[in-house]
Amino acid sequence: MKVSYSGLKEFIPLNISETELSYSLTMKGIEVEDISVIEHEVILTVDKPPAKDYIFELSVTPNRMDCLSFMGIARELAAIYDISFHNKKIEIDYKEPYKLNLTVPISIQNSDLCGIYVGVVIDKVKIGQSPEWLKKFLENIGVRSINNVVDITNYIMFQWGQPLHAFDFDKLEGHEIIVRNAREGEKIKTLDGKERILDSSMLVIADKYNPVGIAGVMGGESSEVTTDTKTILLEAAWFLPQSIRKTAKKLKLPSEASHRFERGVDPEGVMDACKRAVKLLCDICGGAQTSQFITANGNLPKRKRIIFKPEKARKIIGAKLKDNEMINILRRLGIDIISHDIDNFILSPPLRRFDITEEIDFIEEISRIVGFENIQATYPKTPVFIQPEEPLYKLETSAKDILKNLGLFQVINYSFTNPKNIKNFAVSESDKRINTISLQNPISYEQSEMRTFLLPQIVENIQHNIAFNKRDLRLFEVGKVFIKDDNTSPLPLEEIHAAVVLTGRKYPPSWTYPNENVDFYDIKGMAEYFLNFFSETGIEFMEGNNTDEPFMLADAHLDIFYNNIKIGYLGEISPNILKNYDILTKVFAFEINLLPFSDINKHYKRFQPLPRFPNISRDTAFILDFNLSSQEILIYILQKNIEFLNNIDIFDVYTGKNIEKDKKSLGIRFNYMSDERTLTDSEVDEIHNSLIEEVLSKFDAKLRD
Amino acid sequence: MLEKIKNILSQANEELEKVSDLAGLDNIRVSYLGKKGHLTLILRTLGSLSPEERPVVGDSINKAKAELEEKISLKKETLEKTTSKSSTKLLDLTLPGRTPFKGAYHPITQILNEICDIFTSLGFTVSQGPEIELDFYNFEALNIPAEHPARDMQDTFYVSDNVVLRTHTSPIQIRTMQKRKPPLKIIAPGKVYRCDSDITHTPMFHQIEGLHVDKDLSFSHLKGLLIQFLQKFFSADTKVRFRPSFFPFTEPSAEVDIGCMMCGGSGCRVCKGTGWIEVLGAGMVHPQVFRNVGYDPAEFTGYAFGLGIERFTMLRYGINDIRLYYENDIRFLEQFK
């Protein structure tokens, strides 16, 4: 909203600079966003026009409707500077003519939605251009001049905060005004030339038969003031804010008038504004008032009485303010003191202050006018207490921490994604990931569905980077995905996922590292390392069923289980999927739902005594059938529970030269140890050799020379 | 006898001066201190001396041995140094070492962690809540009823009529207060969503909100806390000012500005000429919010504050385009290693 320095001066004596005024308003809660200087001469109704004027662009918070006018800002300044506020223009200037014979029937059918409706008829109006001063006034605050009648109603709205509407009286059928709810489906063509279909929740101003305006929102075209208009009916009213807001929203028709009505105009100022407008219409447009101020009354808000305890104010603000200091501030703001005893004051705020409904609102006013800069900064004397931890936050931060330290870059993608991704990733009809949650009002189609897994967007990140010729990428994301819940909860299940993609080089570019690309075992190892932080037991990898993760390469992916529940997948992304994103290189990925780890109780490790006797190891390389999995052999050996065999691990896998085509060599290290004594070589040999024999015959294997 | 010792010592010194390699040095050691060395041999002749002479000469020989030993070991050190320099280089020491990959958090995460750390050091703990939220928690319980104009302050993404993407992390405050009784001192970091996308807005961004409820907390305490936080995050001499503002869930409410670090307060593009940059919203918890969660506003008071991580990240790194945050361009991410 804009106000001019000269306009404010019509209400209060101002002798401060524009910078000081701007600073004061800002520091009292009405932020001045911009000041512009008007250099040319502005001719005003006041005697001495200033050579220079300033326009302040204000940002008024939605609770301060009373400040949406020159008068409101002037009143605020009067309270800030403790100067008298006087609106000299009204009672002095306006004199009601003697004989006003015309009466117009005005009735309110819904007295909850319309608190007061004042109508007044002015005859012999000459529609034409506004005087120069009025045009300038409007121009300065960014409002286009239309004609003298419309300009006067706008002038009153901006200067006094009361929206008005002028009807062409002769176009009102039956010369009657009825404030009523619209009939379901009733139509009206509004001033902007558009036809609007109304419903029964909306309040309209109607003549005998039809709506001639949508109350508080916009007038109708049928009764519009035109150059032929001779007689006007001027409307000043108070409508229930919630009702206006609903209507303006439903019709998508915000206006300067509805903006004010939906925040609440001053119920005590309706009549004054109306009188002021009539005076101007008579002075400027040559009109003559021919009716009285015909008033229909509905339920107008009434003044409240609210208890105020100065002690509470001191407690909340944290400053030693004196009672009379605080009461004086409230009085400056137009708040009446009804009565008081030692600890309590009974106060009554003016009706224009819709924001003052309870004690805390007085406290805010006091702190604001005292000035936040005058409240000393101190520190609370907080008792020491231990609060519960947030397990999900810990889960998320440790996941990020591990992955970052593995040399990966964290990406953050929007939680909403392109519906095309689900199709591109060939997610099947029975997969829960296909059941996305859609936004009712997305920014765009590309950002219209909540993601159900992380992989598609992180693949899009690869696509973006490859376009800039960045091909060695190691990215991770940790974030929420949103799964429609089968149960009755209105909210979806929010899982926390961690996803990693690797593509390009295995090692950093360097003179010393081999020039190799990442492969399956890089992603698997990374997943193993990562998962080990969350649980040392219960993790299993199983060969993936391709119908589960259709976007992963059939023979190169594993499903990840935790305590027999699937929590993710790892492996190589199918080139067919990557083609959709113009990616021609291999991409390895894993994605894991971390939620199952959130209830892992903090378990502390127990110390194990160190072995007292040395370990003896034997390395043996077997030549086996190529398709035999290493896991099968290891499990076979371990399940034999050989005495003294402490553990086994694979130290070598080899195919190629000297090995038959469909065979492979698997080197296994066997570690033997006893808790009671040092084993001798010969007894280890005896145990080991018989074990080897069993393995050879079980798997039809040979020893490698 | 003593004369002889002296001569042996000076001769040894002469030889030490001349020697230029480790092998030569070892020869000197053997010829003077070895089993058949000059000083060792002379020690064996002690028996032929009178009992009065014996301790004097013995002492003198031992001193000479010690002196020589030290000189030899010093010489050895110098020779070793020069020798290694002159030999063929085995390593090019200037080649870069074998470093592993270095990763990085997204800059938003870095700043979020930093801010969380400051508040945890001040006794706050982290709370979390859903990102898809009920209208009740996002609005109603926070004193923003359905037809309130304050709803216009936030453009909301709707999933259904009463389910929204949270527009702030404040619903976490409500959920936490419903679960726990005061005292309570929490921060709620996370993603929030507003239906707004232009050069200064992304439809998703990150917030941290704080809430402290106890007996006798005041606006003065809120000022103390936030000034301390801002001076820790920016710098000890950062200027801070509080301006009255409006949020439905706090009263009194404040917007908090810091003195512009780009221009030092004289006005520039970053601060739109005002010398101040808005960084925080804050206030005393509205009694209606307390009533909504079953706290007695007569017994408890509290303060709350909220800030946007993207803004703090921009100010810290001088990032001038917020769209970079969610493009995930590696050339951007690599800058924050």
Ligand SMILES: [Zn+2]
């Ligand atoms: Zn600046």
